[in-house]
Amino acid sequence: MRPESNSVPLLMSALLSIGALGAVLPGTACAQTGTPPADAPEVLRFGDDLERAYDEPFFPGTEYDESVATPESFLARPVGSRLARHDEIVRVFEHWGETSDRVDVAEYGRTHEGRPLLRVVITSPENHARLATIKRAIARLADPRGLTEPEARAILDSTPAIAWMGYSIHGDETSGTDASLAVAYHLAAGTSADVLELLREVVVVMDPCLNPDGRQRILTQIEQSAGYVANLDHASMQRGRWPYGRGNHYLFDMNRDWMVGVAPETRGRWRVALEFHPQLFVDAHEMSGLDTYLFYPQADPVHPAMPATLMKWQKAFAAANAAAFDRYGWGYYTREWADGWGAFYSDSWGSLNGAIGMLYEQAGVGGQPLKRASGEIVSYREAVHGQAVSSVSNLTTLARERRAVLADYLAGRRRNVDRARPGGDRAFVLVPGRNPSREARFLDLLLAQGIEVQLASAAFTARECESPLAEAADTRTFEAGAYLVHAAQPQAGLVAAYLDFDTRMDDETVLEERRSLERKGESKMYDVTAWDLGRAFDLDCTWCTPGPVDGAVLETVPELARGVVPSADGSAPVYAFAVDGADDASVRFAVRAMELGLAVHLADEAFQAGGQEFPRGSLLLRRHENAEAFEVTVHKVADEAGVRAFALATGRSEGEGPDLGGGHFHLLARPRVAVLSNAPVRSDGFGHIWQLLDERLRLPMTMLDAQRFGGQDLRRYNVLVLPPGSIRRALAPHAKGIAAWVRSGGTLIACGSSVAGVLGEEFGLSSVVLRRDALEDLDAFAYAAERERSARDVSVDFSELWGDGASATETESDGDVDDDEASAGADASATEADEADEEDEEDEEDGDLEQRDGWMRRFAPAGAILRGIVNEDEWITVGAGPELPVPYSGSRVLLAREPVRTPVRMASPAALRLAGLLWPEARERIADSAWLTVESVGHGQLILFAAPPAFRGWFAGTARLFANAVVYGPGLGADQPLGW
């Protein structure tokens, strides 16, 4: 697209210099052309107050080619003096792409809302002309297997370094994106020697706007909140309103999405980054408007999979950045927060790929000036200026250190592929078959990030095997068809960071955290401490040292079989279709089948039919219950959902399992789902659920507004989901109505922090209690957990039973009885004498108990992976095995005993921790508590998840239980009125 005029910039600078801009242009849509009619209202204030314009030139002394259009010529205001809209940004960059021989612009993807994502390559025309050669050379360094010394030297001598410049992944942290316009203009138009040298030594790969949907959301809010009077209050519209601008369309924090790539934005970026293999990886953010500016070196702890030279380079880049800021007298700091532990951030992803990861955190002023406590007034343009100066400083350092940075990059990648280094002979092995669609998703996210996967074409044996549930074996044989992810490979950093079990922080970090907790009650953990994908996806996987393995590297994820499988004799089904319920895709099949009016049953036991084994949770669709043409519909739905539906010729079971016409097959009811939205629901927690239900399961869902909840007719829904949030006050006035709805057949599902909101007396729904409210009853709950545990492993002492045992058995049984009485007696069987003795101490003890619990709550996990014990008799756990790794964070601990059912209970203390930081105090509080509870309430049910089960799209294992709750809940745990 063409700019409307190139003469505007001159006009702009003239206006800026006389300080008259504010009255001329509002800076929003359609304002550039024409003269407003005489009776048009005064223009609202957007962006900086131009009477107090910040008019420092961004790069003083630089000469610019006047034939290159300035950003101002499109924005009609000085760049950075107001927020640029995404469509304006696209127009500016496309113009540069069309007119400048330094700039190449391509669209690398689209957001959910259809906005284009741009990758902008800026370098010298000479480098553009040989860009393919440059990319090949850098790719050679990225995978140095077989690279000779002379070849390496030639590449280091002649190849520019690659810089990835990413701006404003959090849409409401806006200044980065506006700065990208200034930086790109500087590079596209600058004619000074320093710019020319930078362009010669560096290929800049820029994403000017990482989150267009989020940016547009906050921009609209800011515009709609604009007034005539300048407001310097930092509390006004800095972060906007729910659902804010931070996340993408589904409100995902894309700075936590680099590991699994739920967002299409992330997946597009993986492609671009792997096409260029950057050595510098910048991610520009904002923090509180009252703060200054943070850049790296990052804080401790740093993940051990990060490159050995990362810290050295972060320091070198920081020195130059600091000097650049000192020239302006700007405040800044390093190392105070933003640690290098999480593998899922943008800059971590860059570092784990061998680049120098760099974070900018500018004080966010929200697109307009604000006043700080000191009285200092900061304009938006100054914030943008800070981002631009950081960017050009880092690029300049990279240009200066180009050869040394490339040499270190190569050394790091050489180490990555070295099988002789410690752990270099290890491999992560995935045994497929348990859950084909989940395994395909897992393999896909590895391949899409350049991680090599080998498909074993023959059986092989391996030594020193360890499973995600911490089971060890000296040797194990794997069948052909297993997938291997070798530790030694170009992407070794990502492999270790994503797949290693239980990577531990260094002792000093752990000690420092303990000091901070004990002395100040503050955790220094910035985010979760564990995330390994083998556990999060609940895969059948093993870390081991494999012997020789035959088999090629996987090119693409094998296509999953889908559609209808005819019965053995090839005829149309006589009786029914069955779908394997272990596969996550079966839930999507059920959703679509019910939507099309098919009658779908869920098996509560495994069965054998049509020569296949069907685990519990498998789906059955009987011909006699469905319309004549139902084969065609089943075929269509199976294709859409990516599952196989097996045609079964007979209703008779082929094995010991139940026959297909009997009571082990429960009719599902079509879920009609409402999800609580708007404040005080957490926007990201809402988004994780929204994306799962809408994008993954394709299940229609209604967003119910928490702010005007009473006006809704709940009878329209049979499932109500409460995402995480402090919802109690919003829902308490409607507690009676909600409880009545549950009693009449509703399925109410609360996740994470919203659980506490429905445990209140006003609801009268639940017997589950928060541990902090049940300190005097801990023995009784411990006893209930112990009974449940022993019920999992039932044995009968027959000699004792029939009274012909020896005395040794009697002694044992006496012990058991005593134990029963002591524990059960917390309420009932303690002797009166005991009670009298205890009475005096009780008040004092209450205080002690609370004090002690308060102290222990300090040590709540920031985010660990713990072992859940699964009750396989419960319908809600179909798709899970006997144990399940679950996410856990915070101090909320649920206690449950009969009649509450506990489909997932936390393991006992010694077996509890699987990965991440879990202090002994937290272990004591969480062990044996409830992670997932189901309570029947009248005709309906209450389902509580102690932690958000769909957290960030990472935990496929627990997300499955949530999907079960929503899709199967109305049919299995609740009664729906029968039609007649």
Ligand SMILES: [Zn+2]
């Ligand atoms: Zn941010």
